[in-house]
Amino acid sequence: MSGLNGPVAGVLGWPVTHSRSPLVHGHWLRRYGLRGAYVALPTRPESLETAFRGLQALGFVGGNVTIPHKEAALALADAATPRARRIGAANMLLVRDGGIEADNSDGFGFIENLRAAAPGWRADAGPALVLGAGGAARAVVASLLDAGCGELRLVNRTRARAEALAEALGGPIRVLDWGEAAAAAGGAATLVNCTSLGMAGAAPFDLPLDDAAPGALATDIVYAPLRTPFIVAAERRGLATVDGLGMLLHQARPGFAAWFGAEPEVDEALRAAALAA
Template sequence: MTKGPIPLAGVLQAADKPSAVTALYDHWLAVMNLPGRYVPLTVAPDDLGDVIRLLPKAGFIGLNITRPYQRRVLDHADIITDRAALMSGANTIIFRRDGKIHADNTDGYGFIENIRQGAPGWNPKSGPTAIFGAGRTAREVVTALLEVGVEEIRIANRTRARAEALRSEFGTRLVVTDWVKAGNMLEGAATVVNTTPLGSAGHPELRVPLDGLTPGAVVNDLVVSQAPTRLLQAAIEGGCYPVDGVGMVLYQAAPAFERWYGTRPEVDERAREVTTAAFSE
């Protein structure tokens, strides 16, 4: 029998956006036989500060943060890591024993680790990276890629102004391409990343021409899907190294779990199956 209060962690999410990572954390807690609960929470944006300050008193040791709260939560943190500041948002909150609220972002780590595990031998300096999309996920990917030394990032977004805004912030290593010419970015690209929801359930396919994929390129689609997306299928057929999106979910979740519960969970095939199935529900 467990003595004392059960440590709680949770995910702060929009009311209409159920979190698939709940199944992943429940799986890790069960496999590791740890006392704990992972609780989905919904809160009105105006109540965010009051709720976050109250949660430690209710037994919470940490939170995952989803959109649209990731930027807003920084206003209520006592400690903000350089990564969270650079990405202008936090996906992980730790309620410290000294009462301070610690905000971090593990998405960049999860992205890079997923590629390294999915394509061993990947060299970020082997050539340009092409990115579809310029939203918050793209920002996290750009930050991570620049940090590991990618020298040129080609980026296209359906609204060009968003891609130009990233270039203005991150500098001339970013090269913006019109969306109608996005397929041209693939020529000579050593790494290709789709950060858009195109190809996921409820969204249209990614209709960018893919015949320009370079054999041997690492192709990462951040869409989580039971079957290979159009982009990953093209990568397989074109002699590239396909890397799916579920790995980023797993590898960004593992360090958060460790900070809350003190033990690093294993990213294995069963964890992958649980997460993929939850996204498909």
């Protein structure tokens, strides 16, 4: 399959209508004058393997994988990068002659977002506090450790899940009870929310940030809305904040480069395009 005589990639998810990836890649294709297409591929869980193999059969160059398929896609892949295996999930697929290779660029997107939006930020500037222990948190924790974070405080409402994540990744991770989260913010240089607290249908955001140092940086991986309850609470404390949209945009860069052959740029025009939905 080719899009306007060019490569075709797509995003597999269920549901997938909410995905902004087609907007992001479509913007880049137009900006760089490239032939090709990037399409949404609604894929029910029970049909994932068929759709997965269909990418190769239909001549796709690759694609992205979103909820709820990231772990299953890794298991289906013919090969996987070390970072995908370490994180335990795939968000990016590359169709090769020998099969489909799984990769994970979520951690890359997280770190690049902070570096771009907060020049001078360093993972080794001090302890990091990560709230949550789900799949996204795993990518965030791995990327912070790889970037040089020397102390990572991990807090989750279900402590056992946080302990399992810490054991799987290894490194200087300190698991704390949820009741210790407010105190754990004290002295932390980076605070990351990987939970849905405060969002519609979720428990209210009830974590006081009074102990957070004024010079700390707070970021949320959620980008709809841009100013989440966590970001609002951090702003009230006077912390520097970075919204989660940039993580989505930067994680798309490696895939676009691999599929369409151009190194794309994340700028305000791209942010506007991604928010147009």
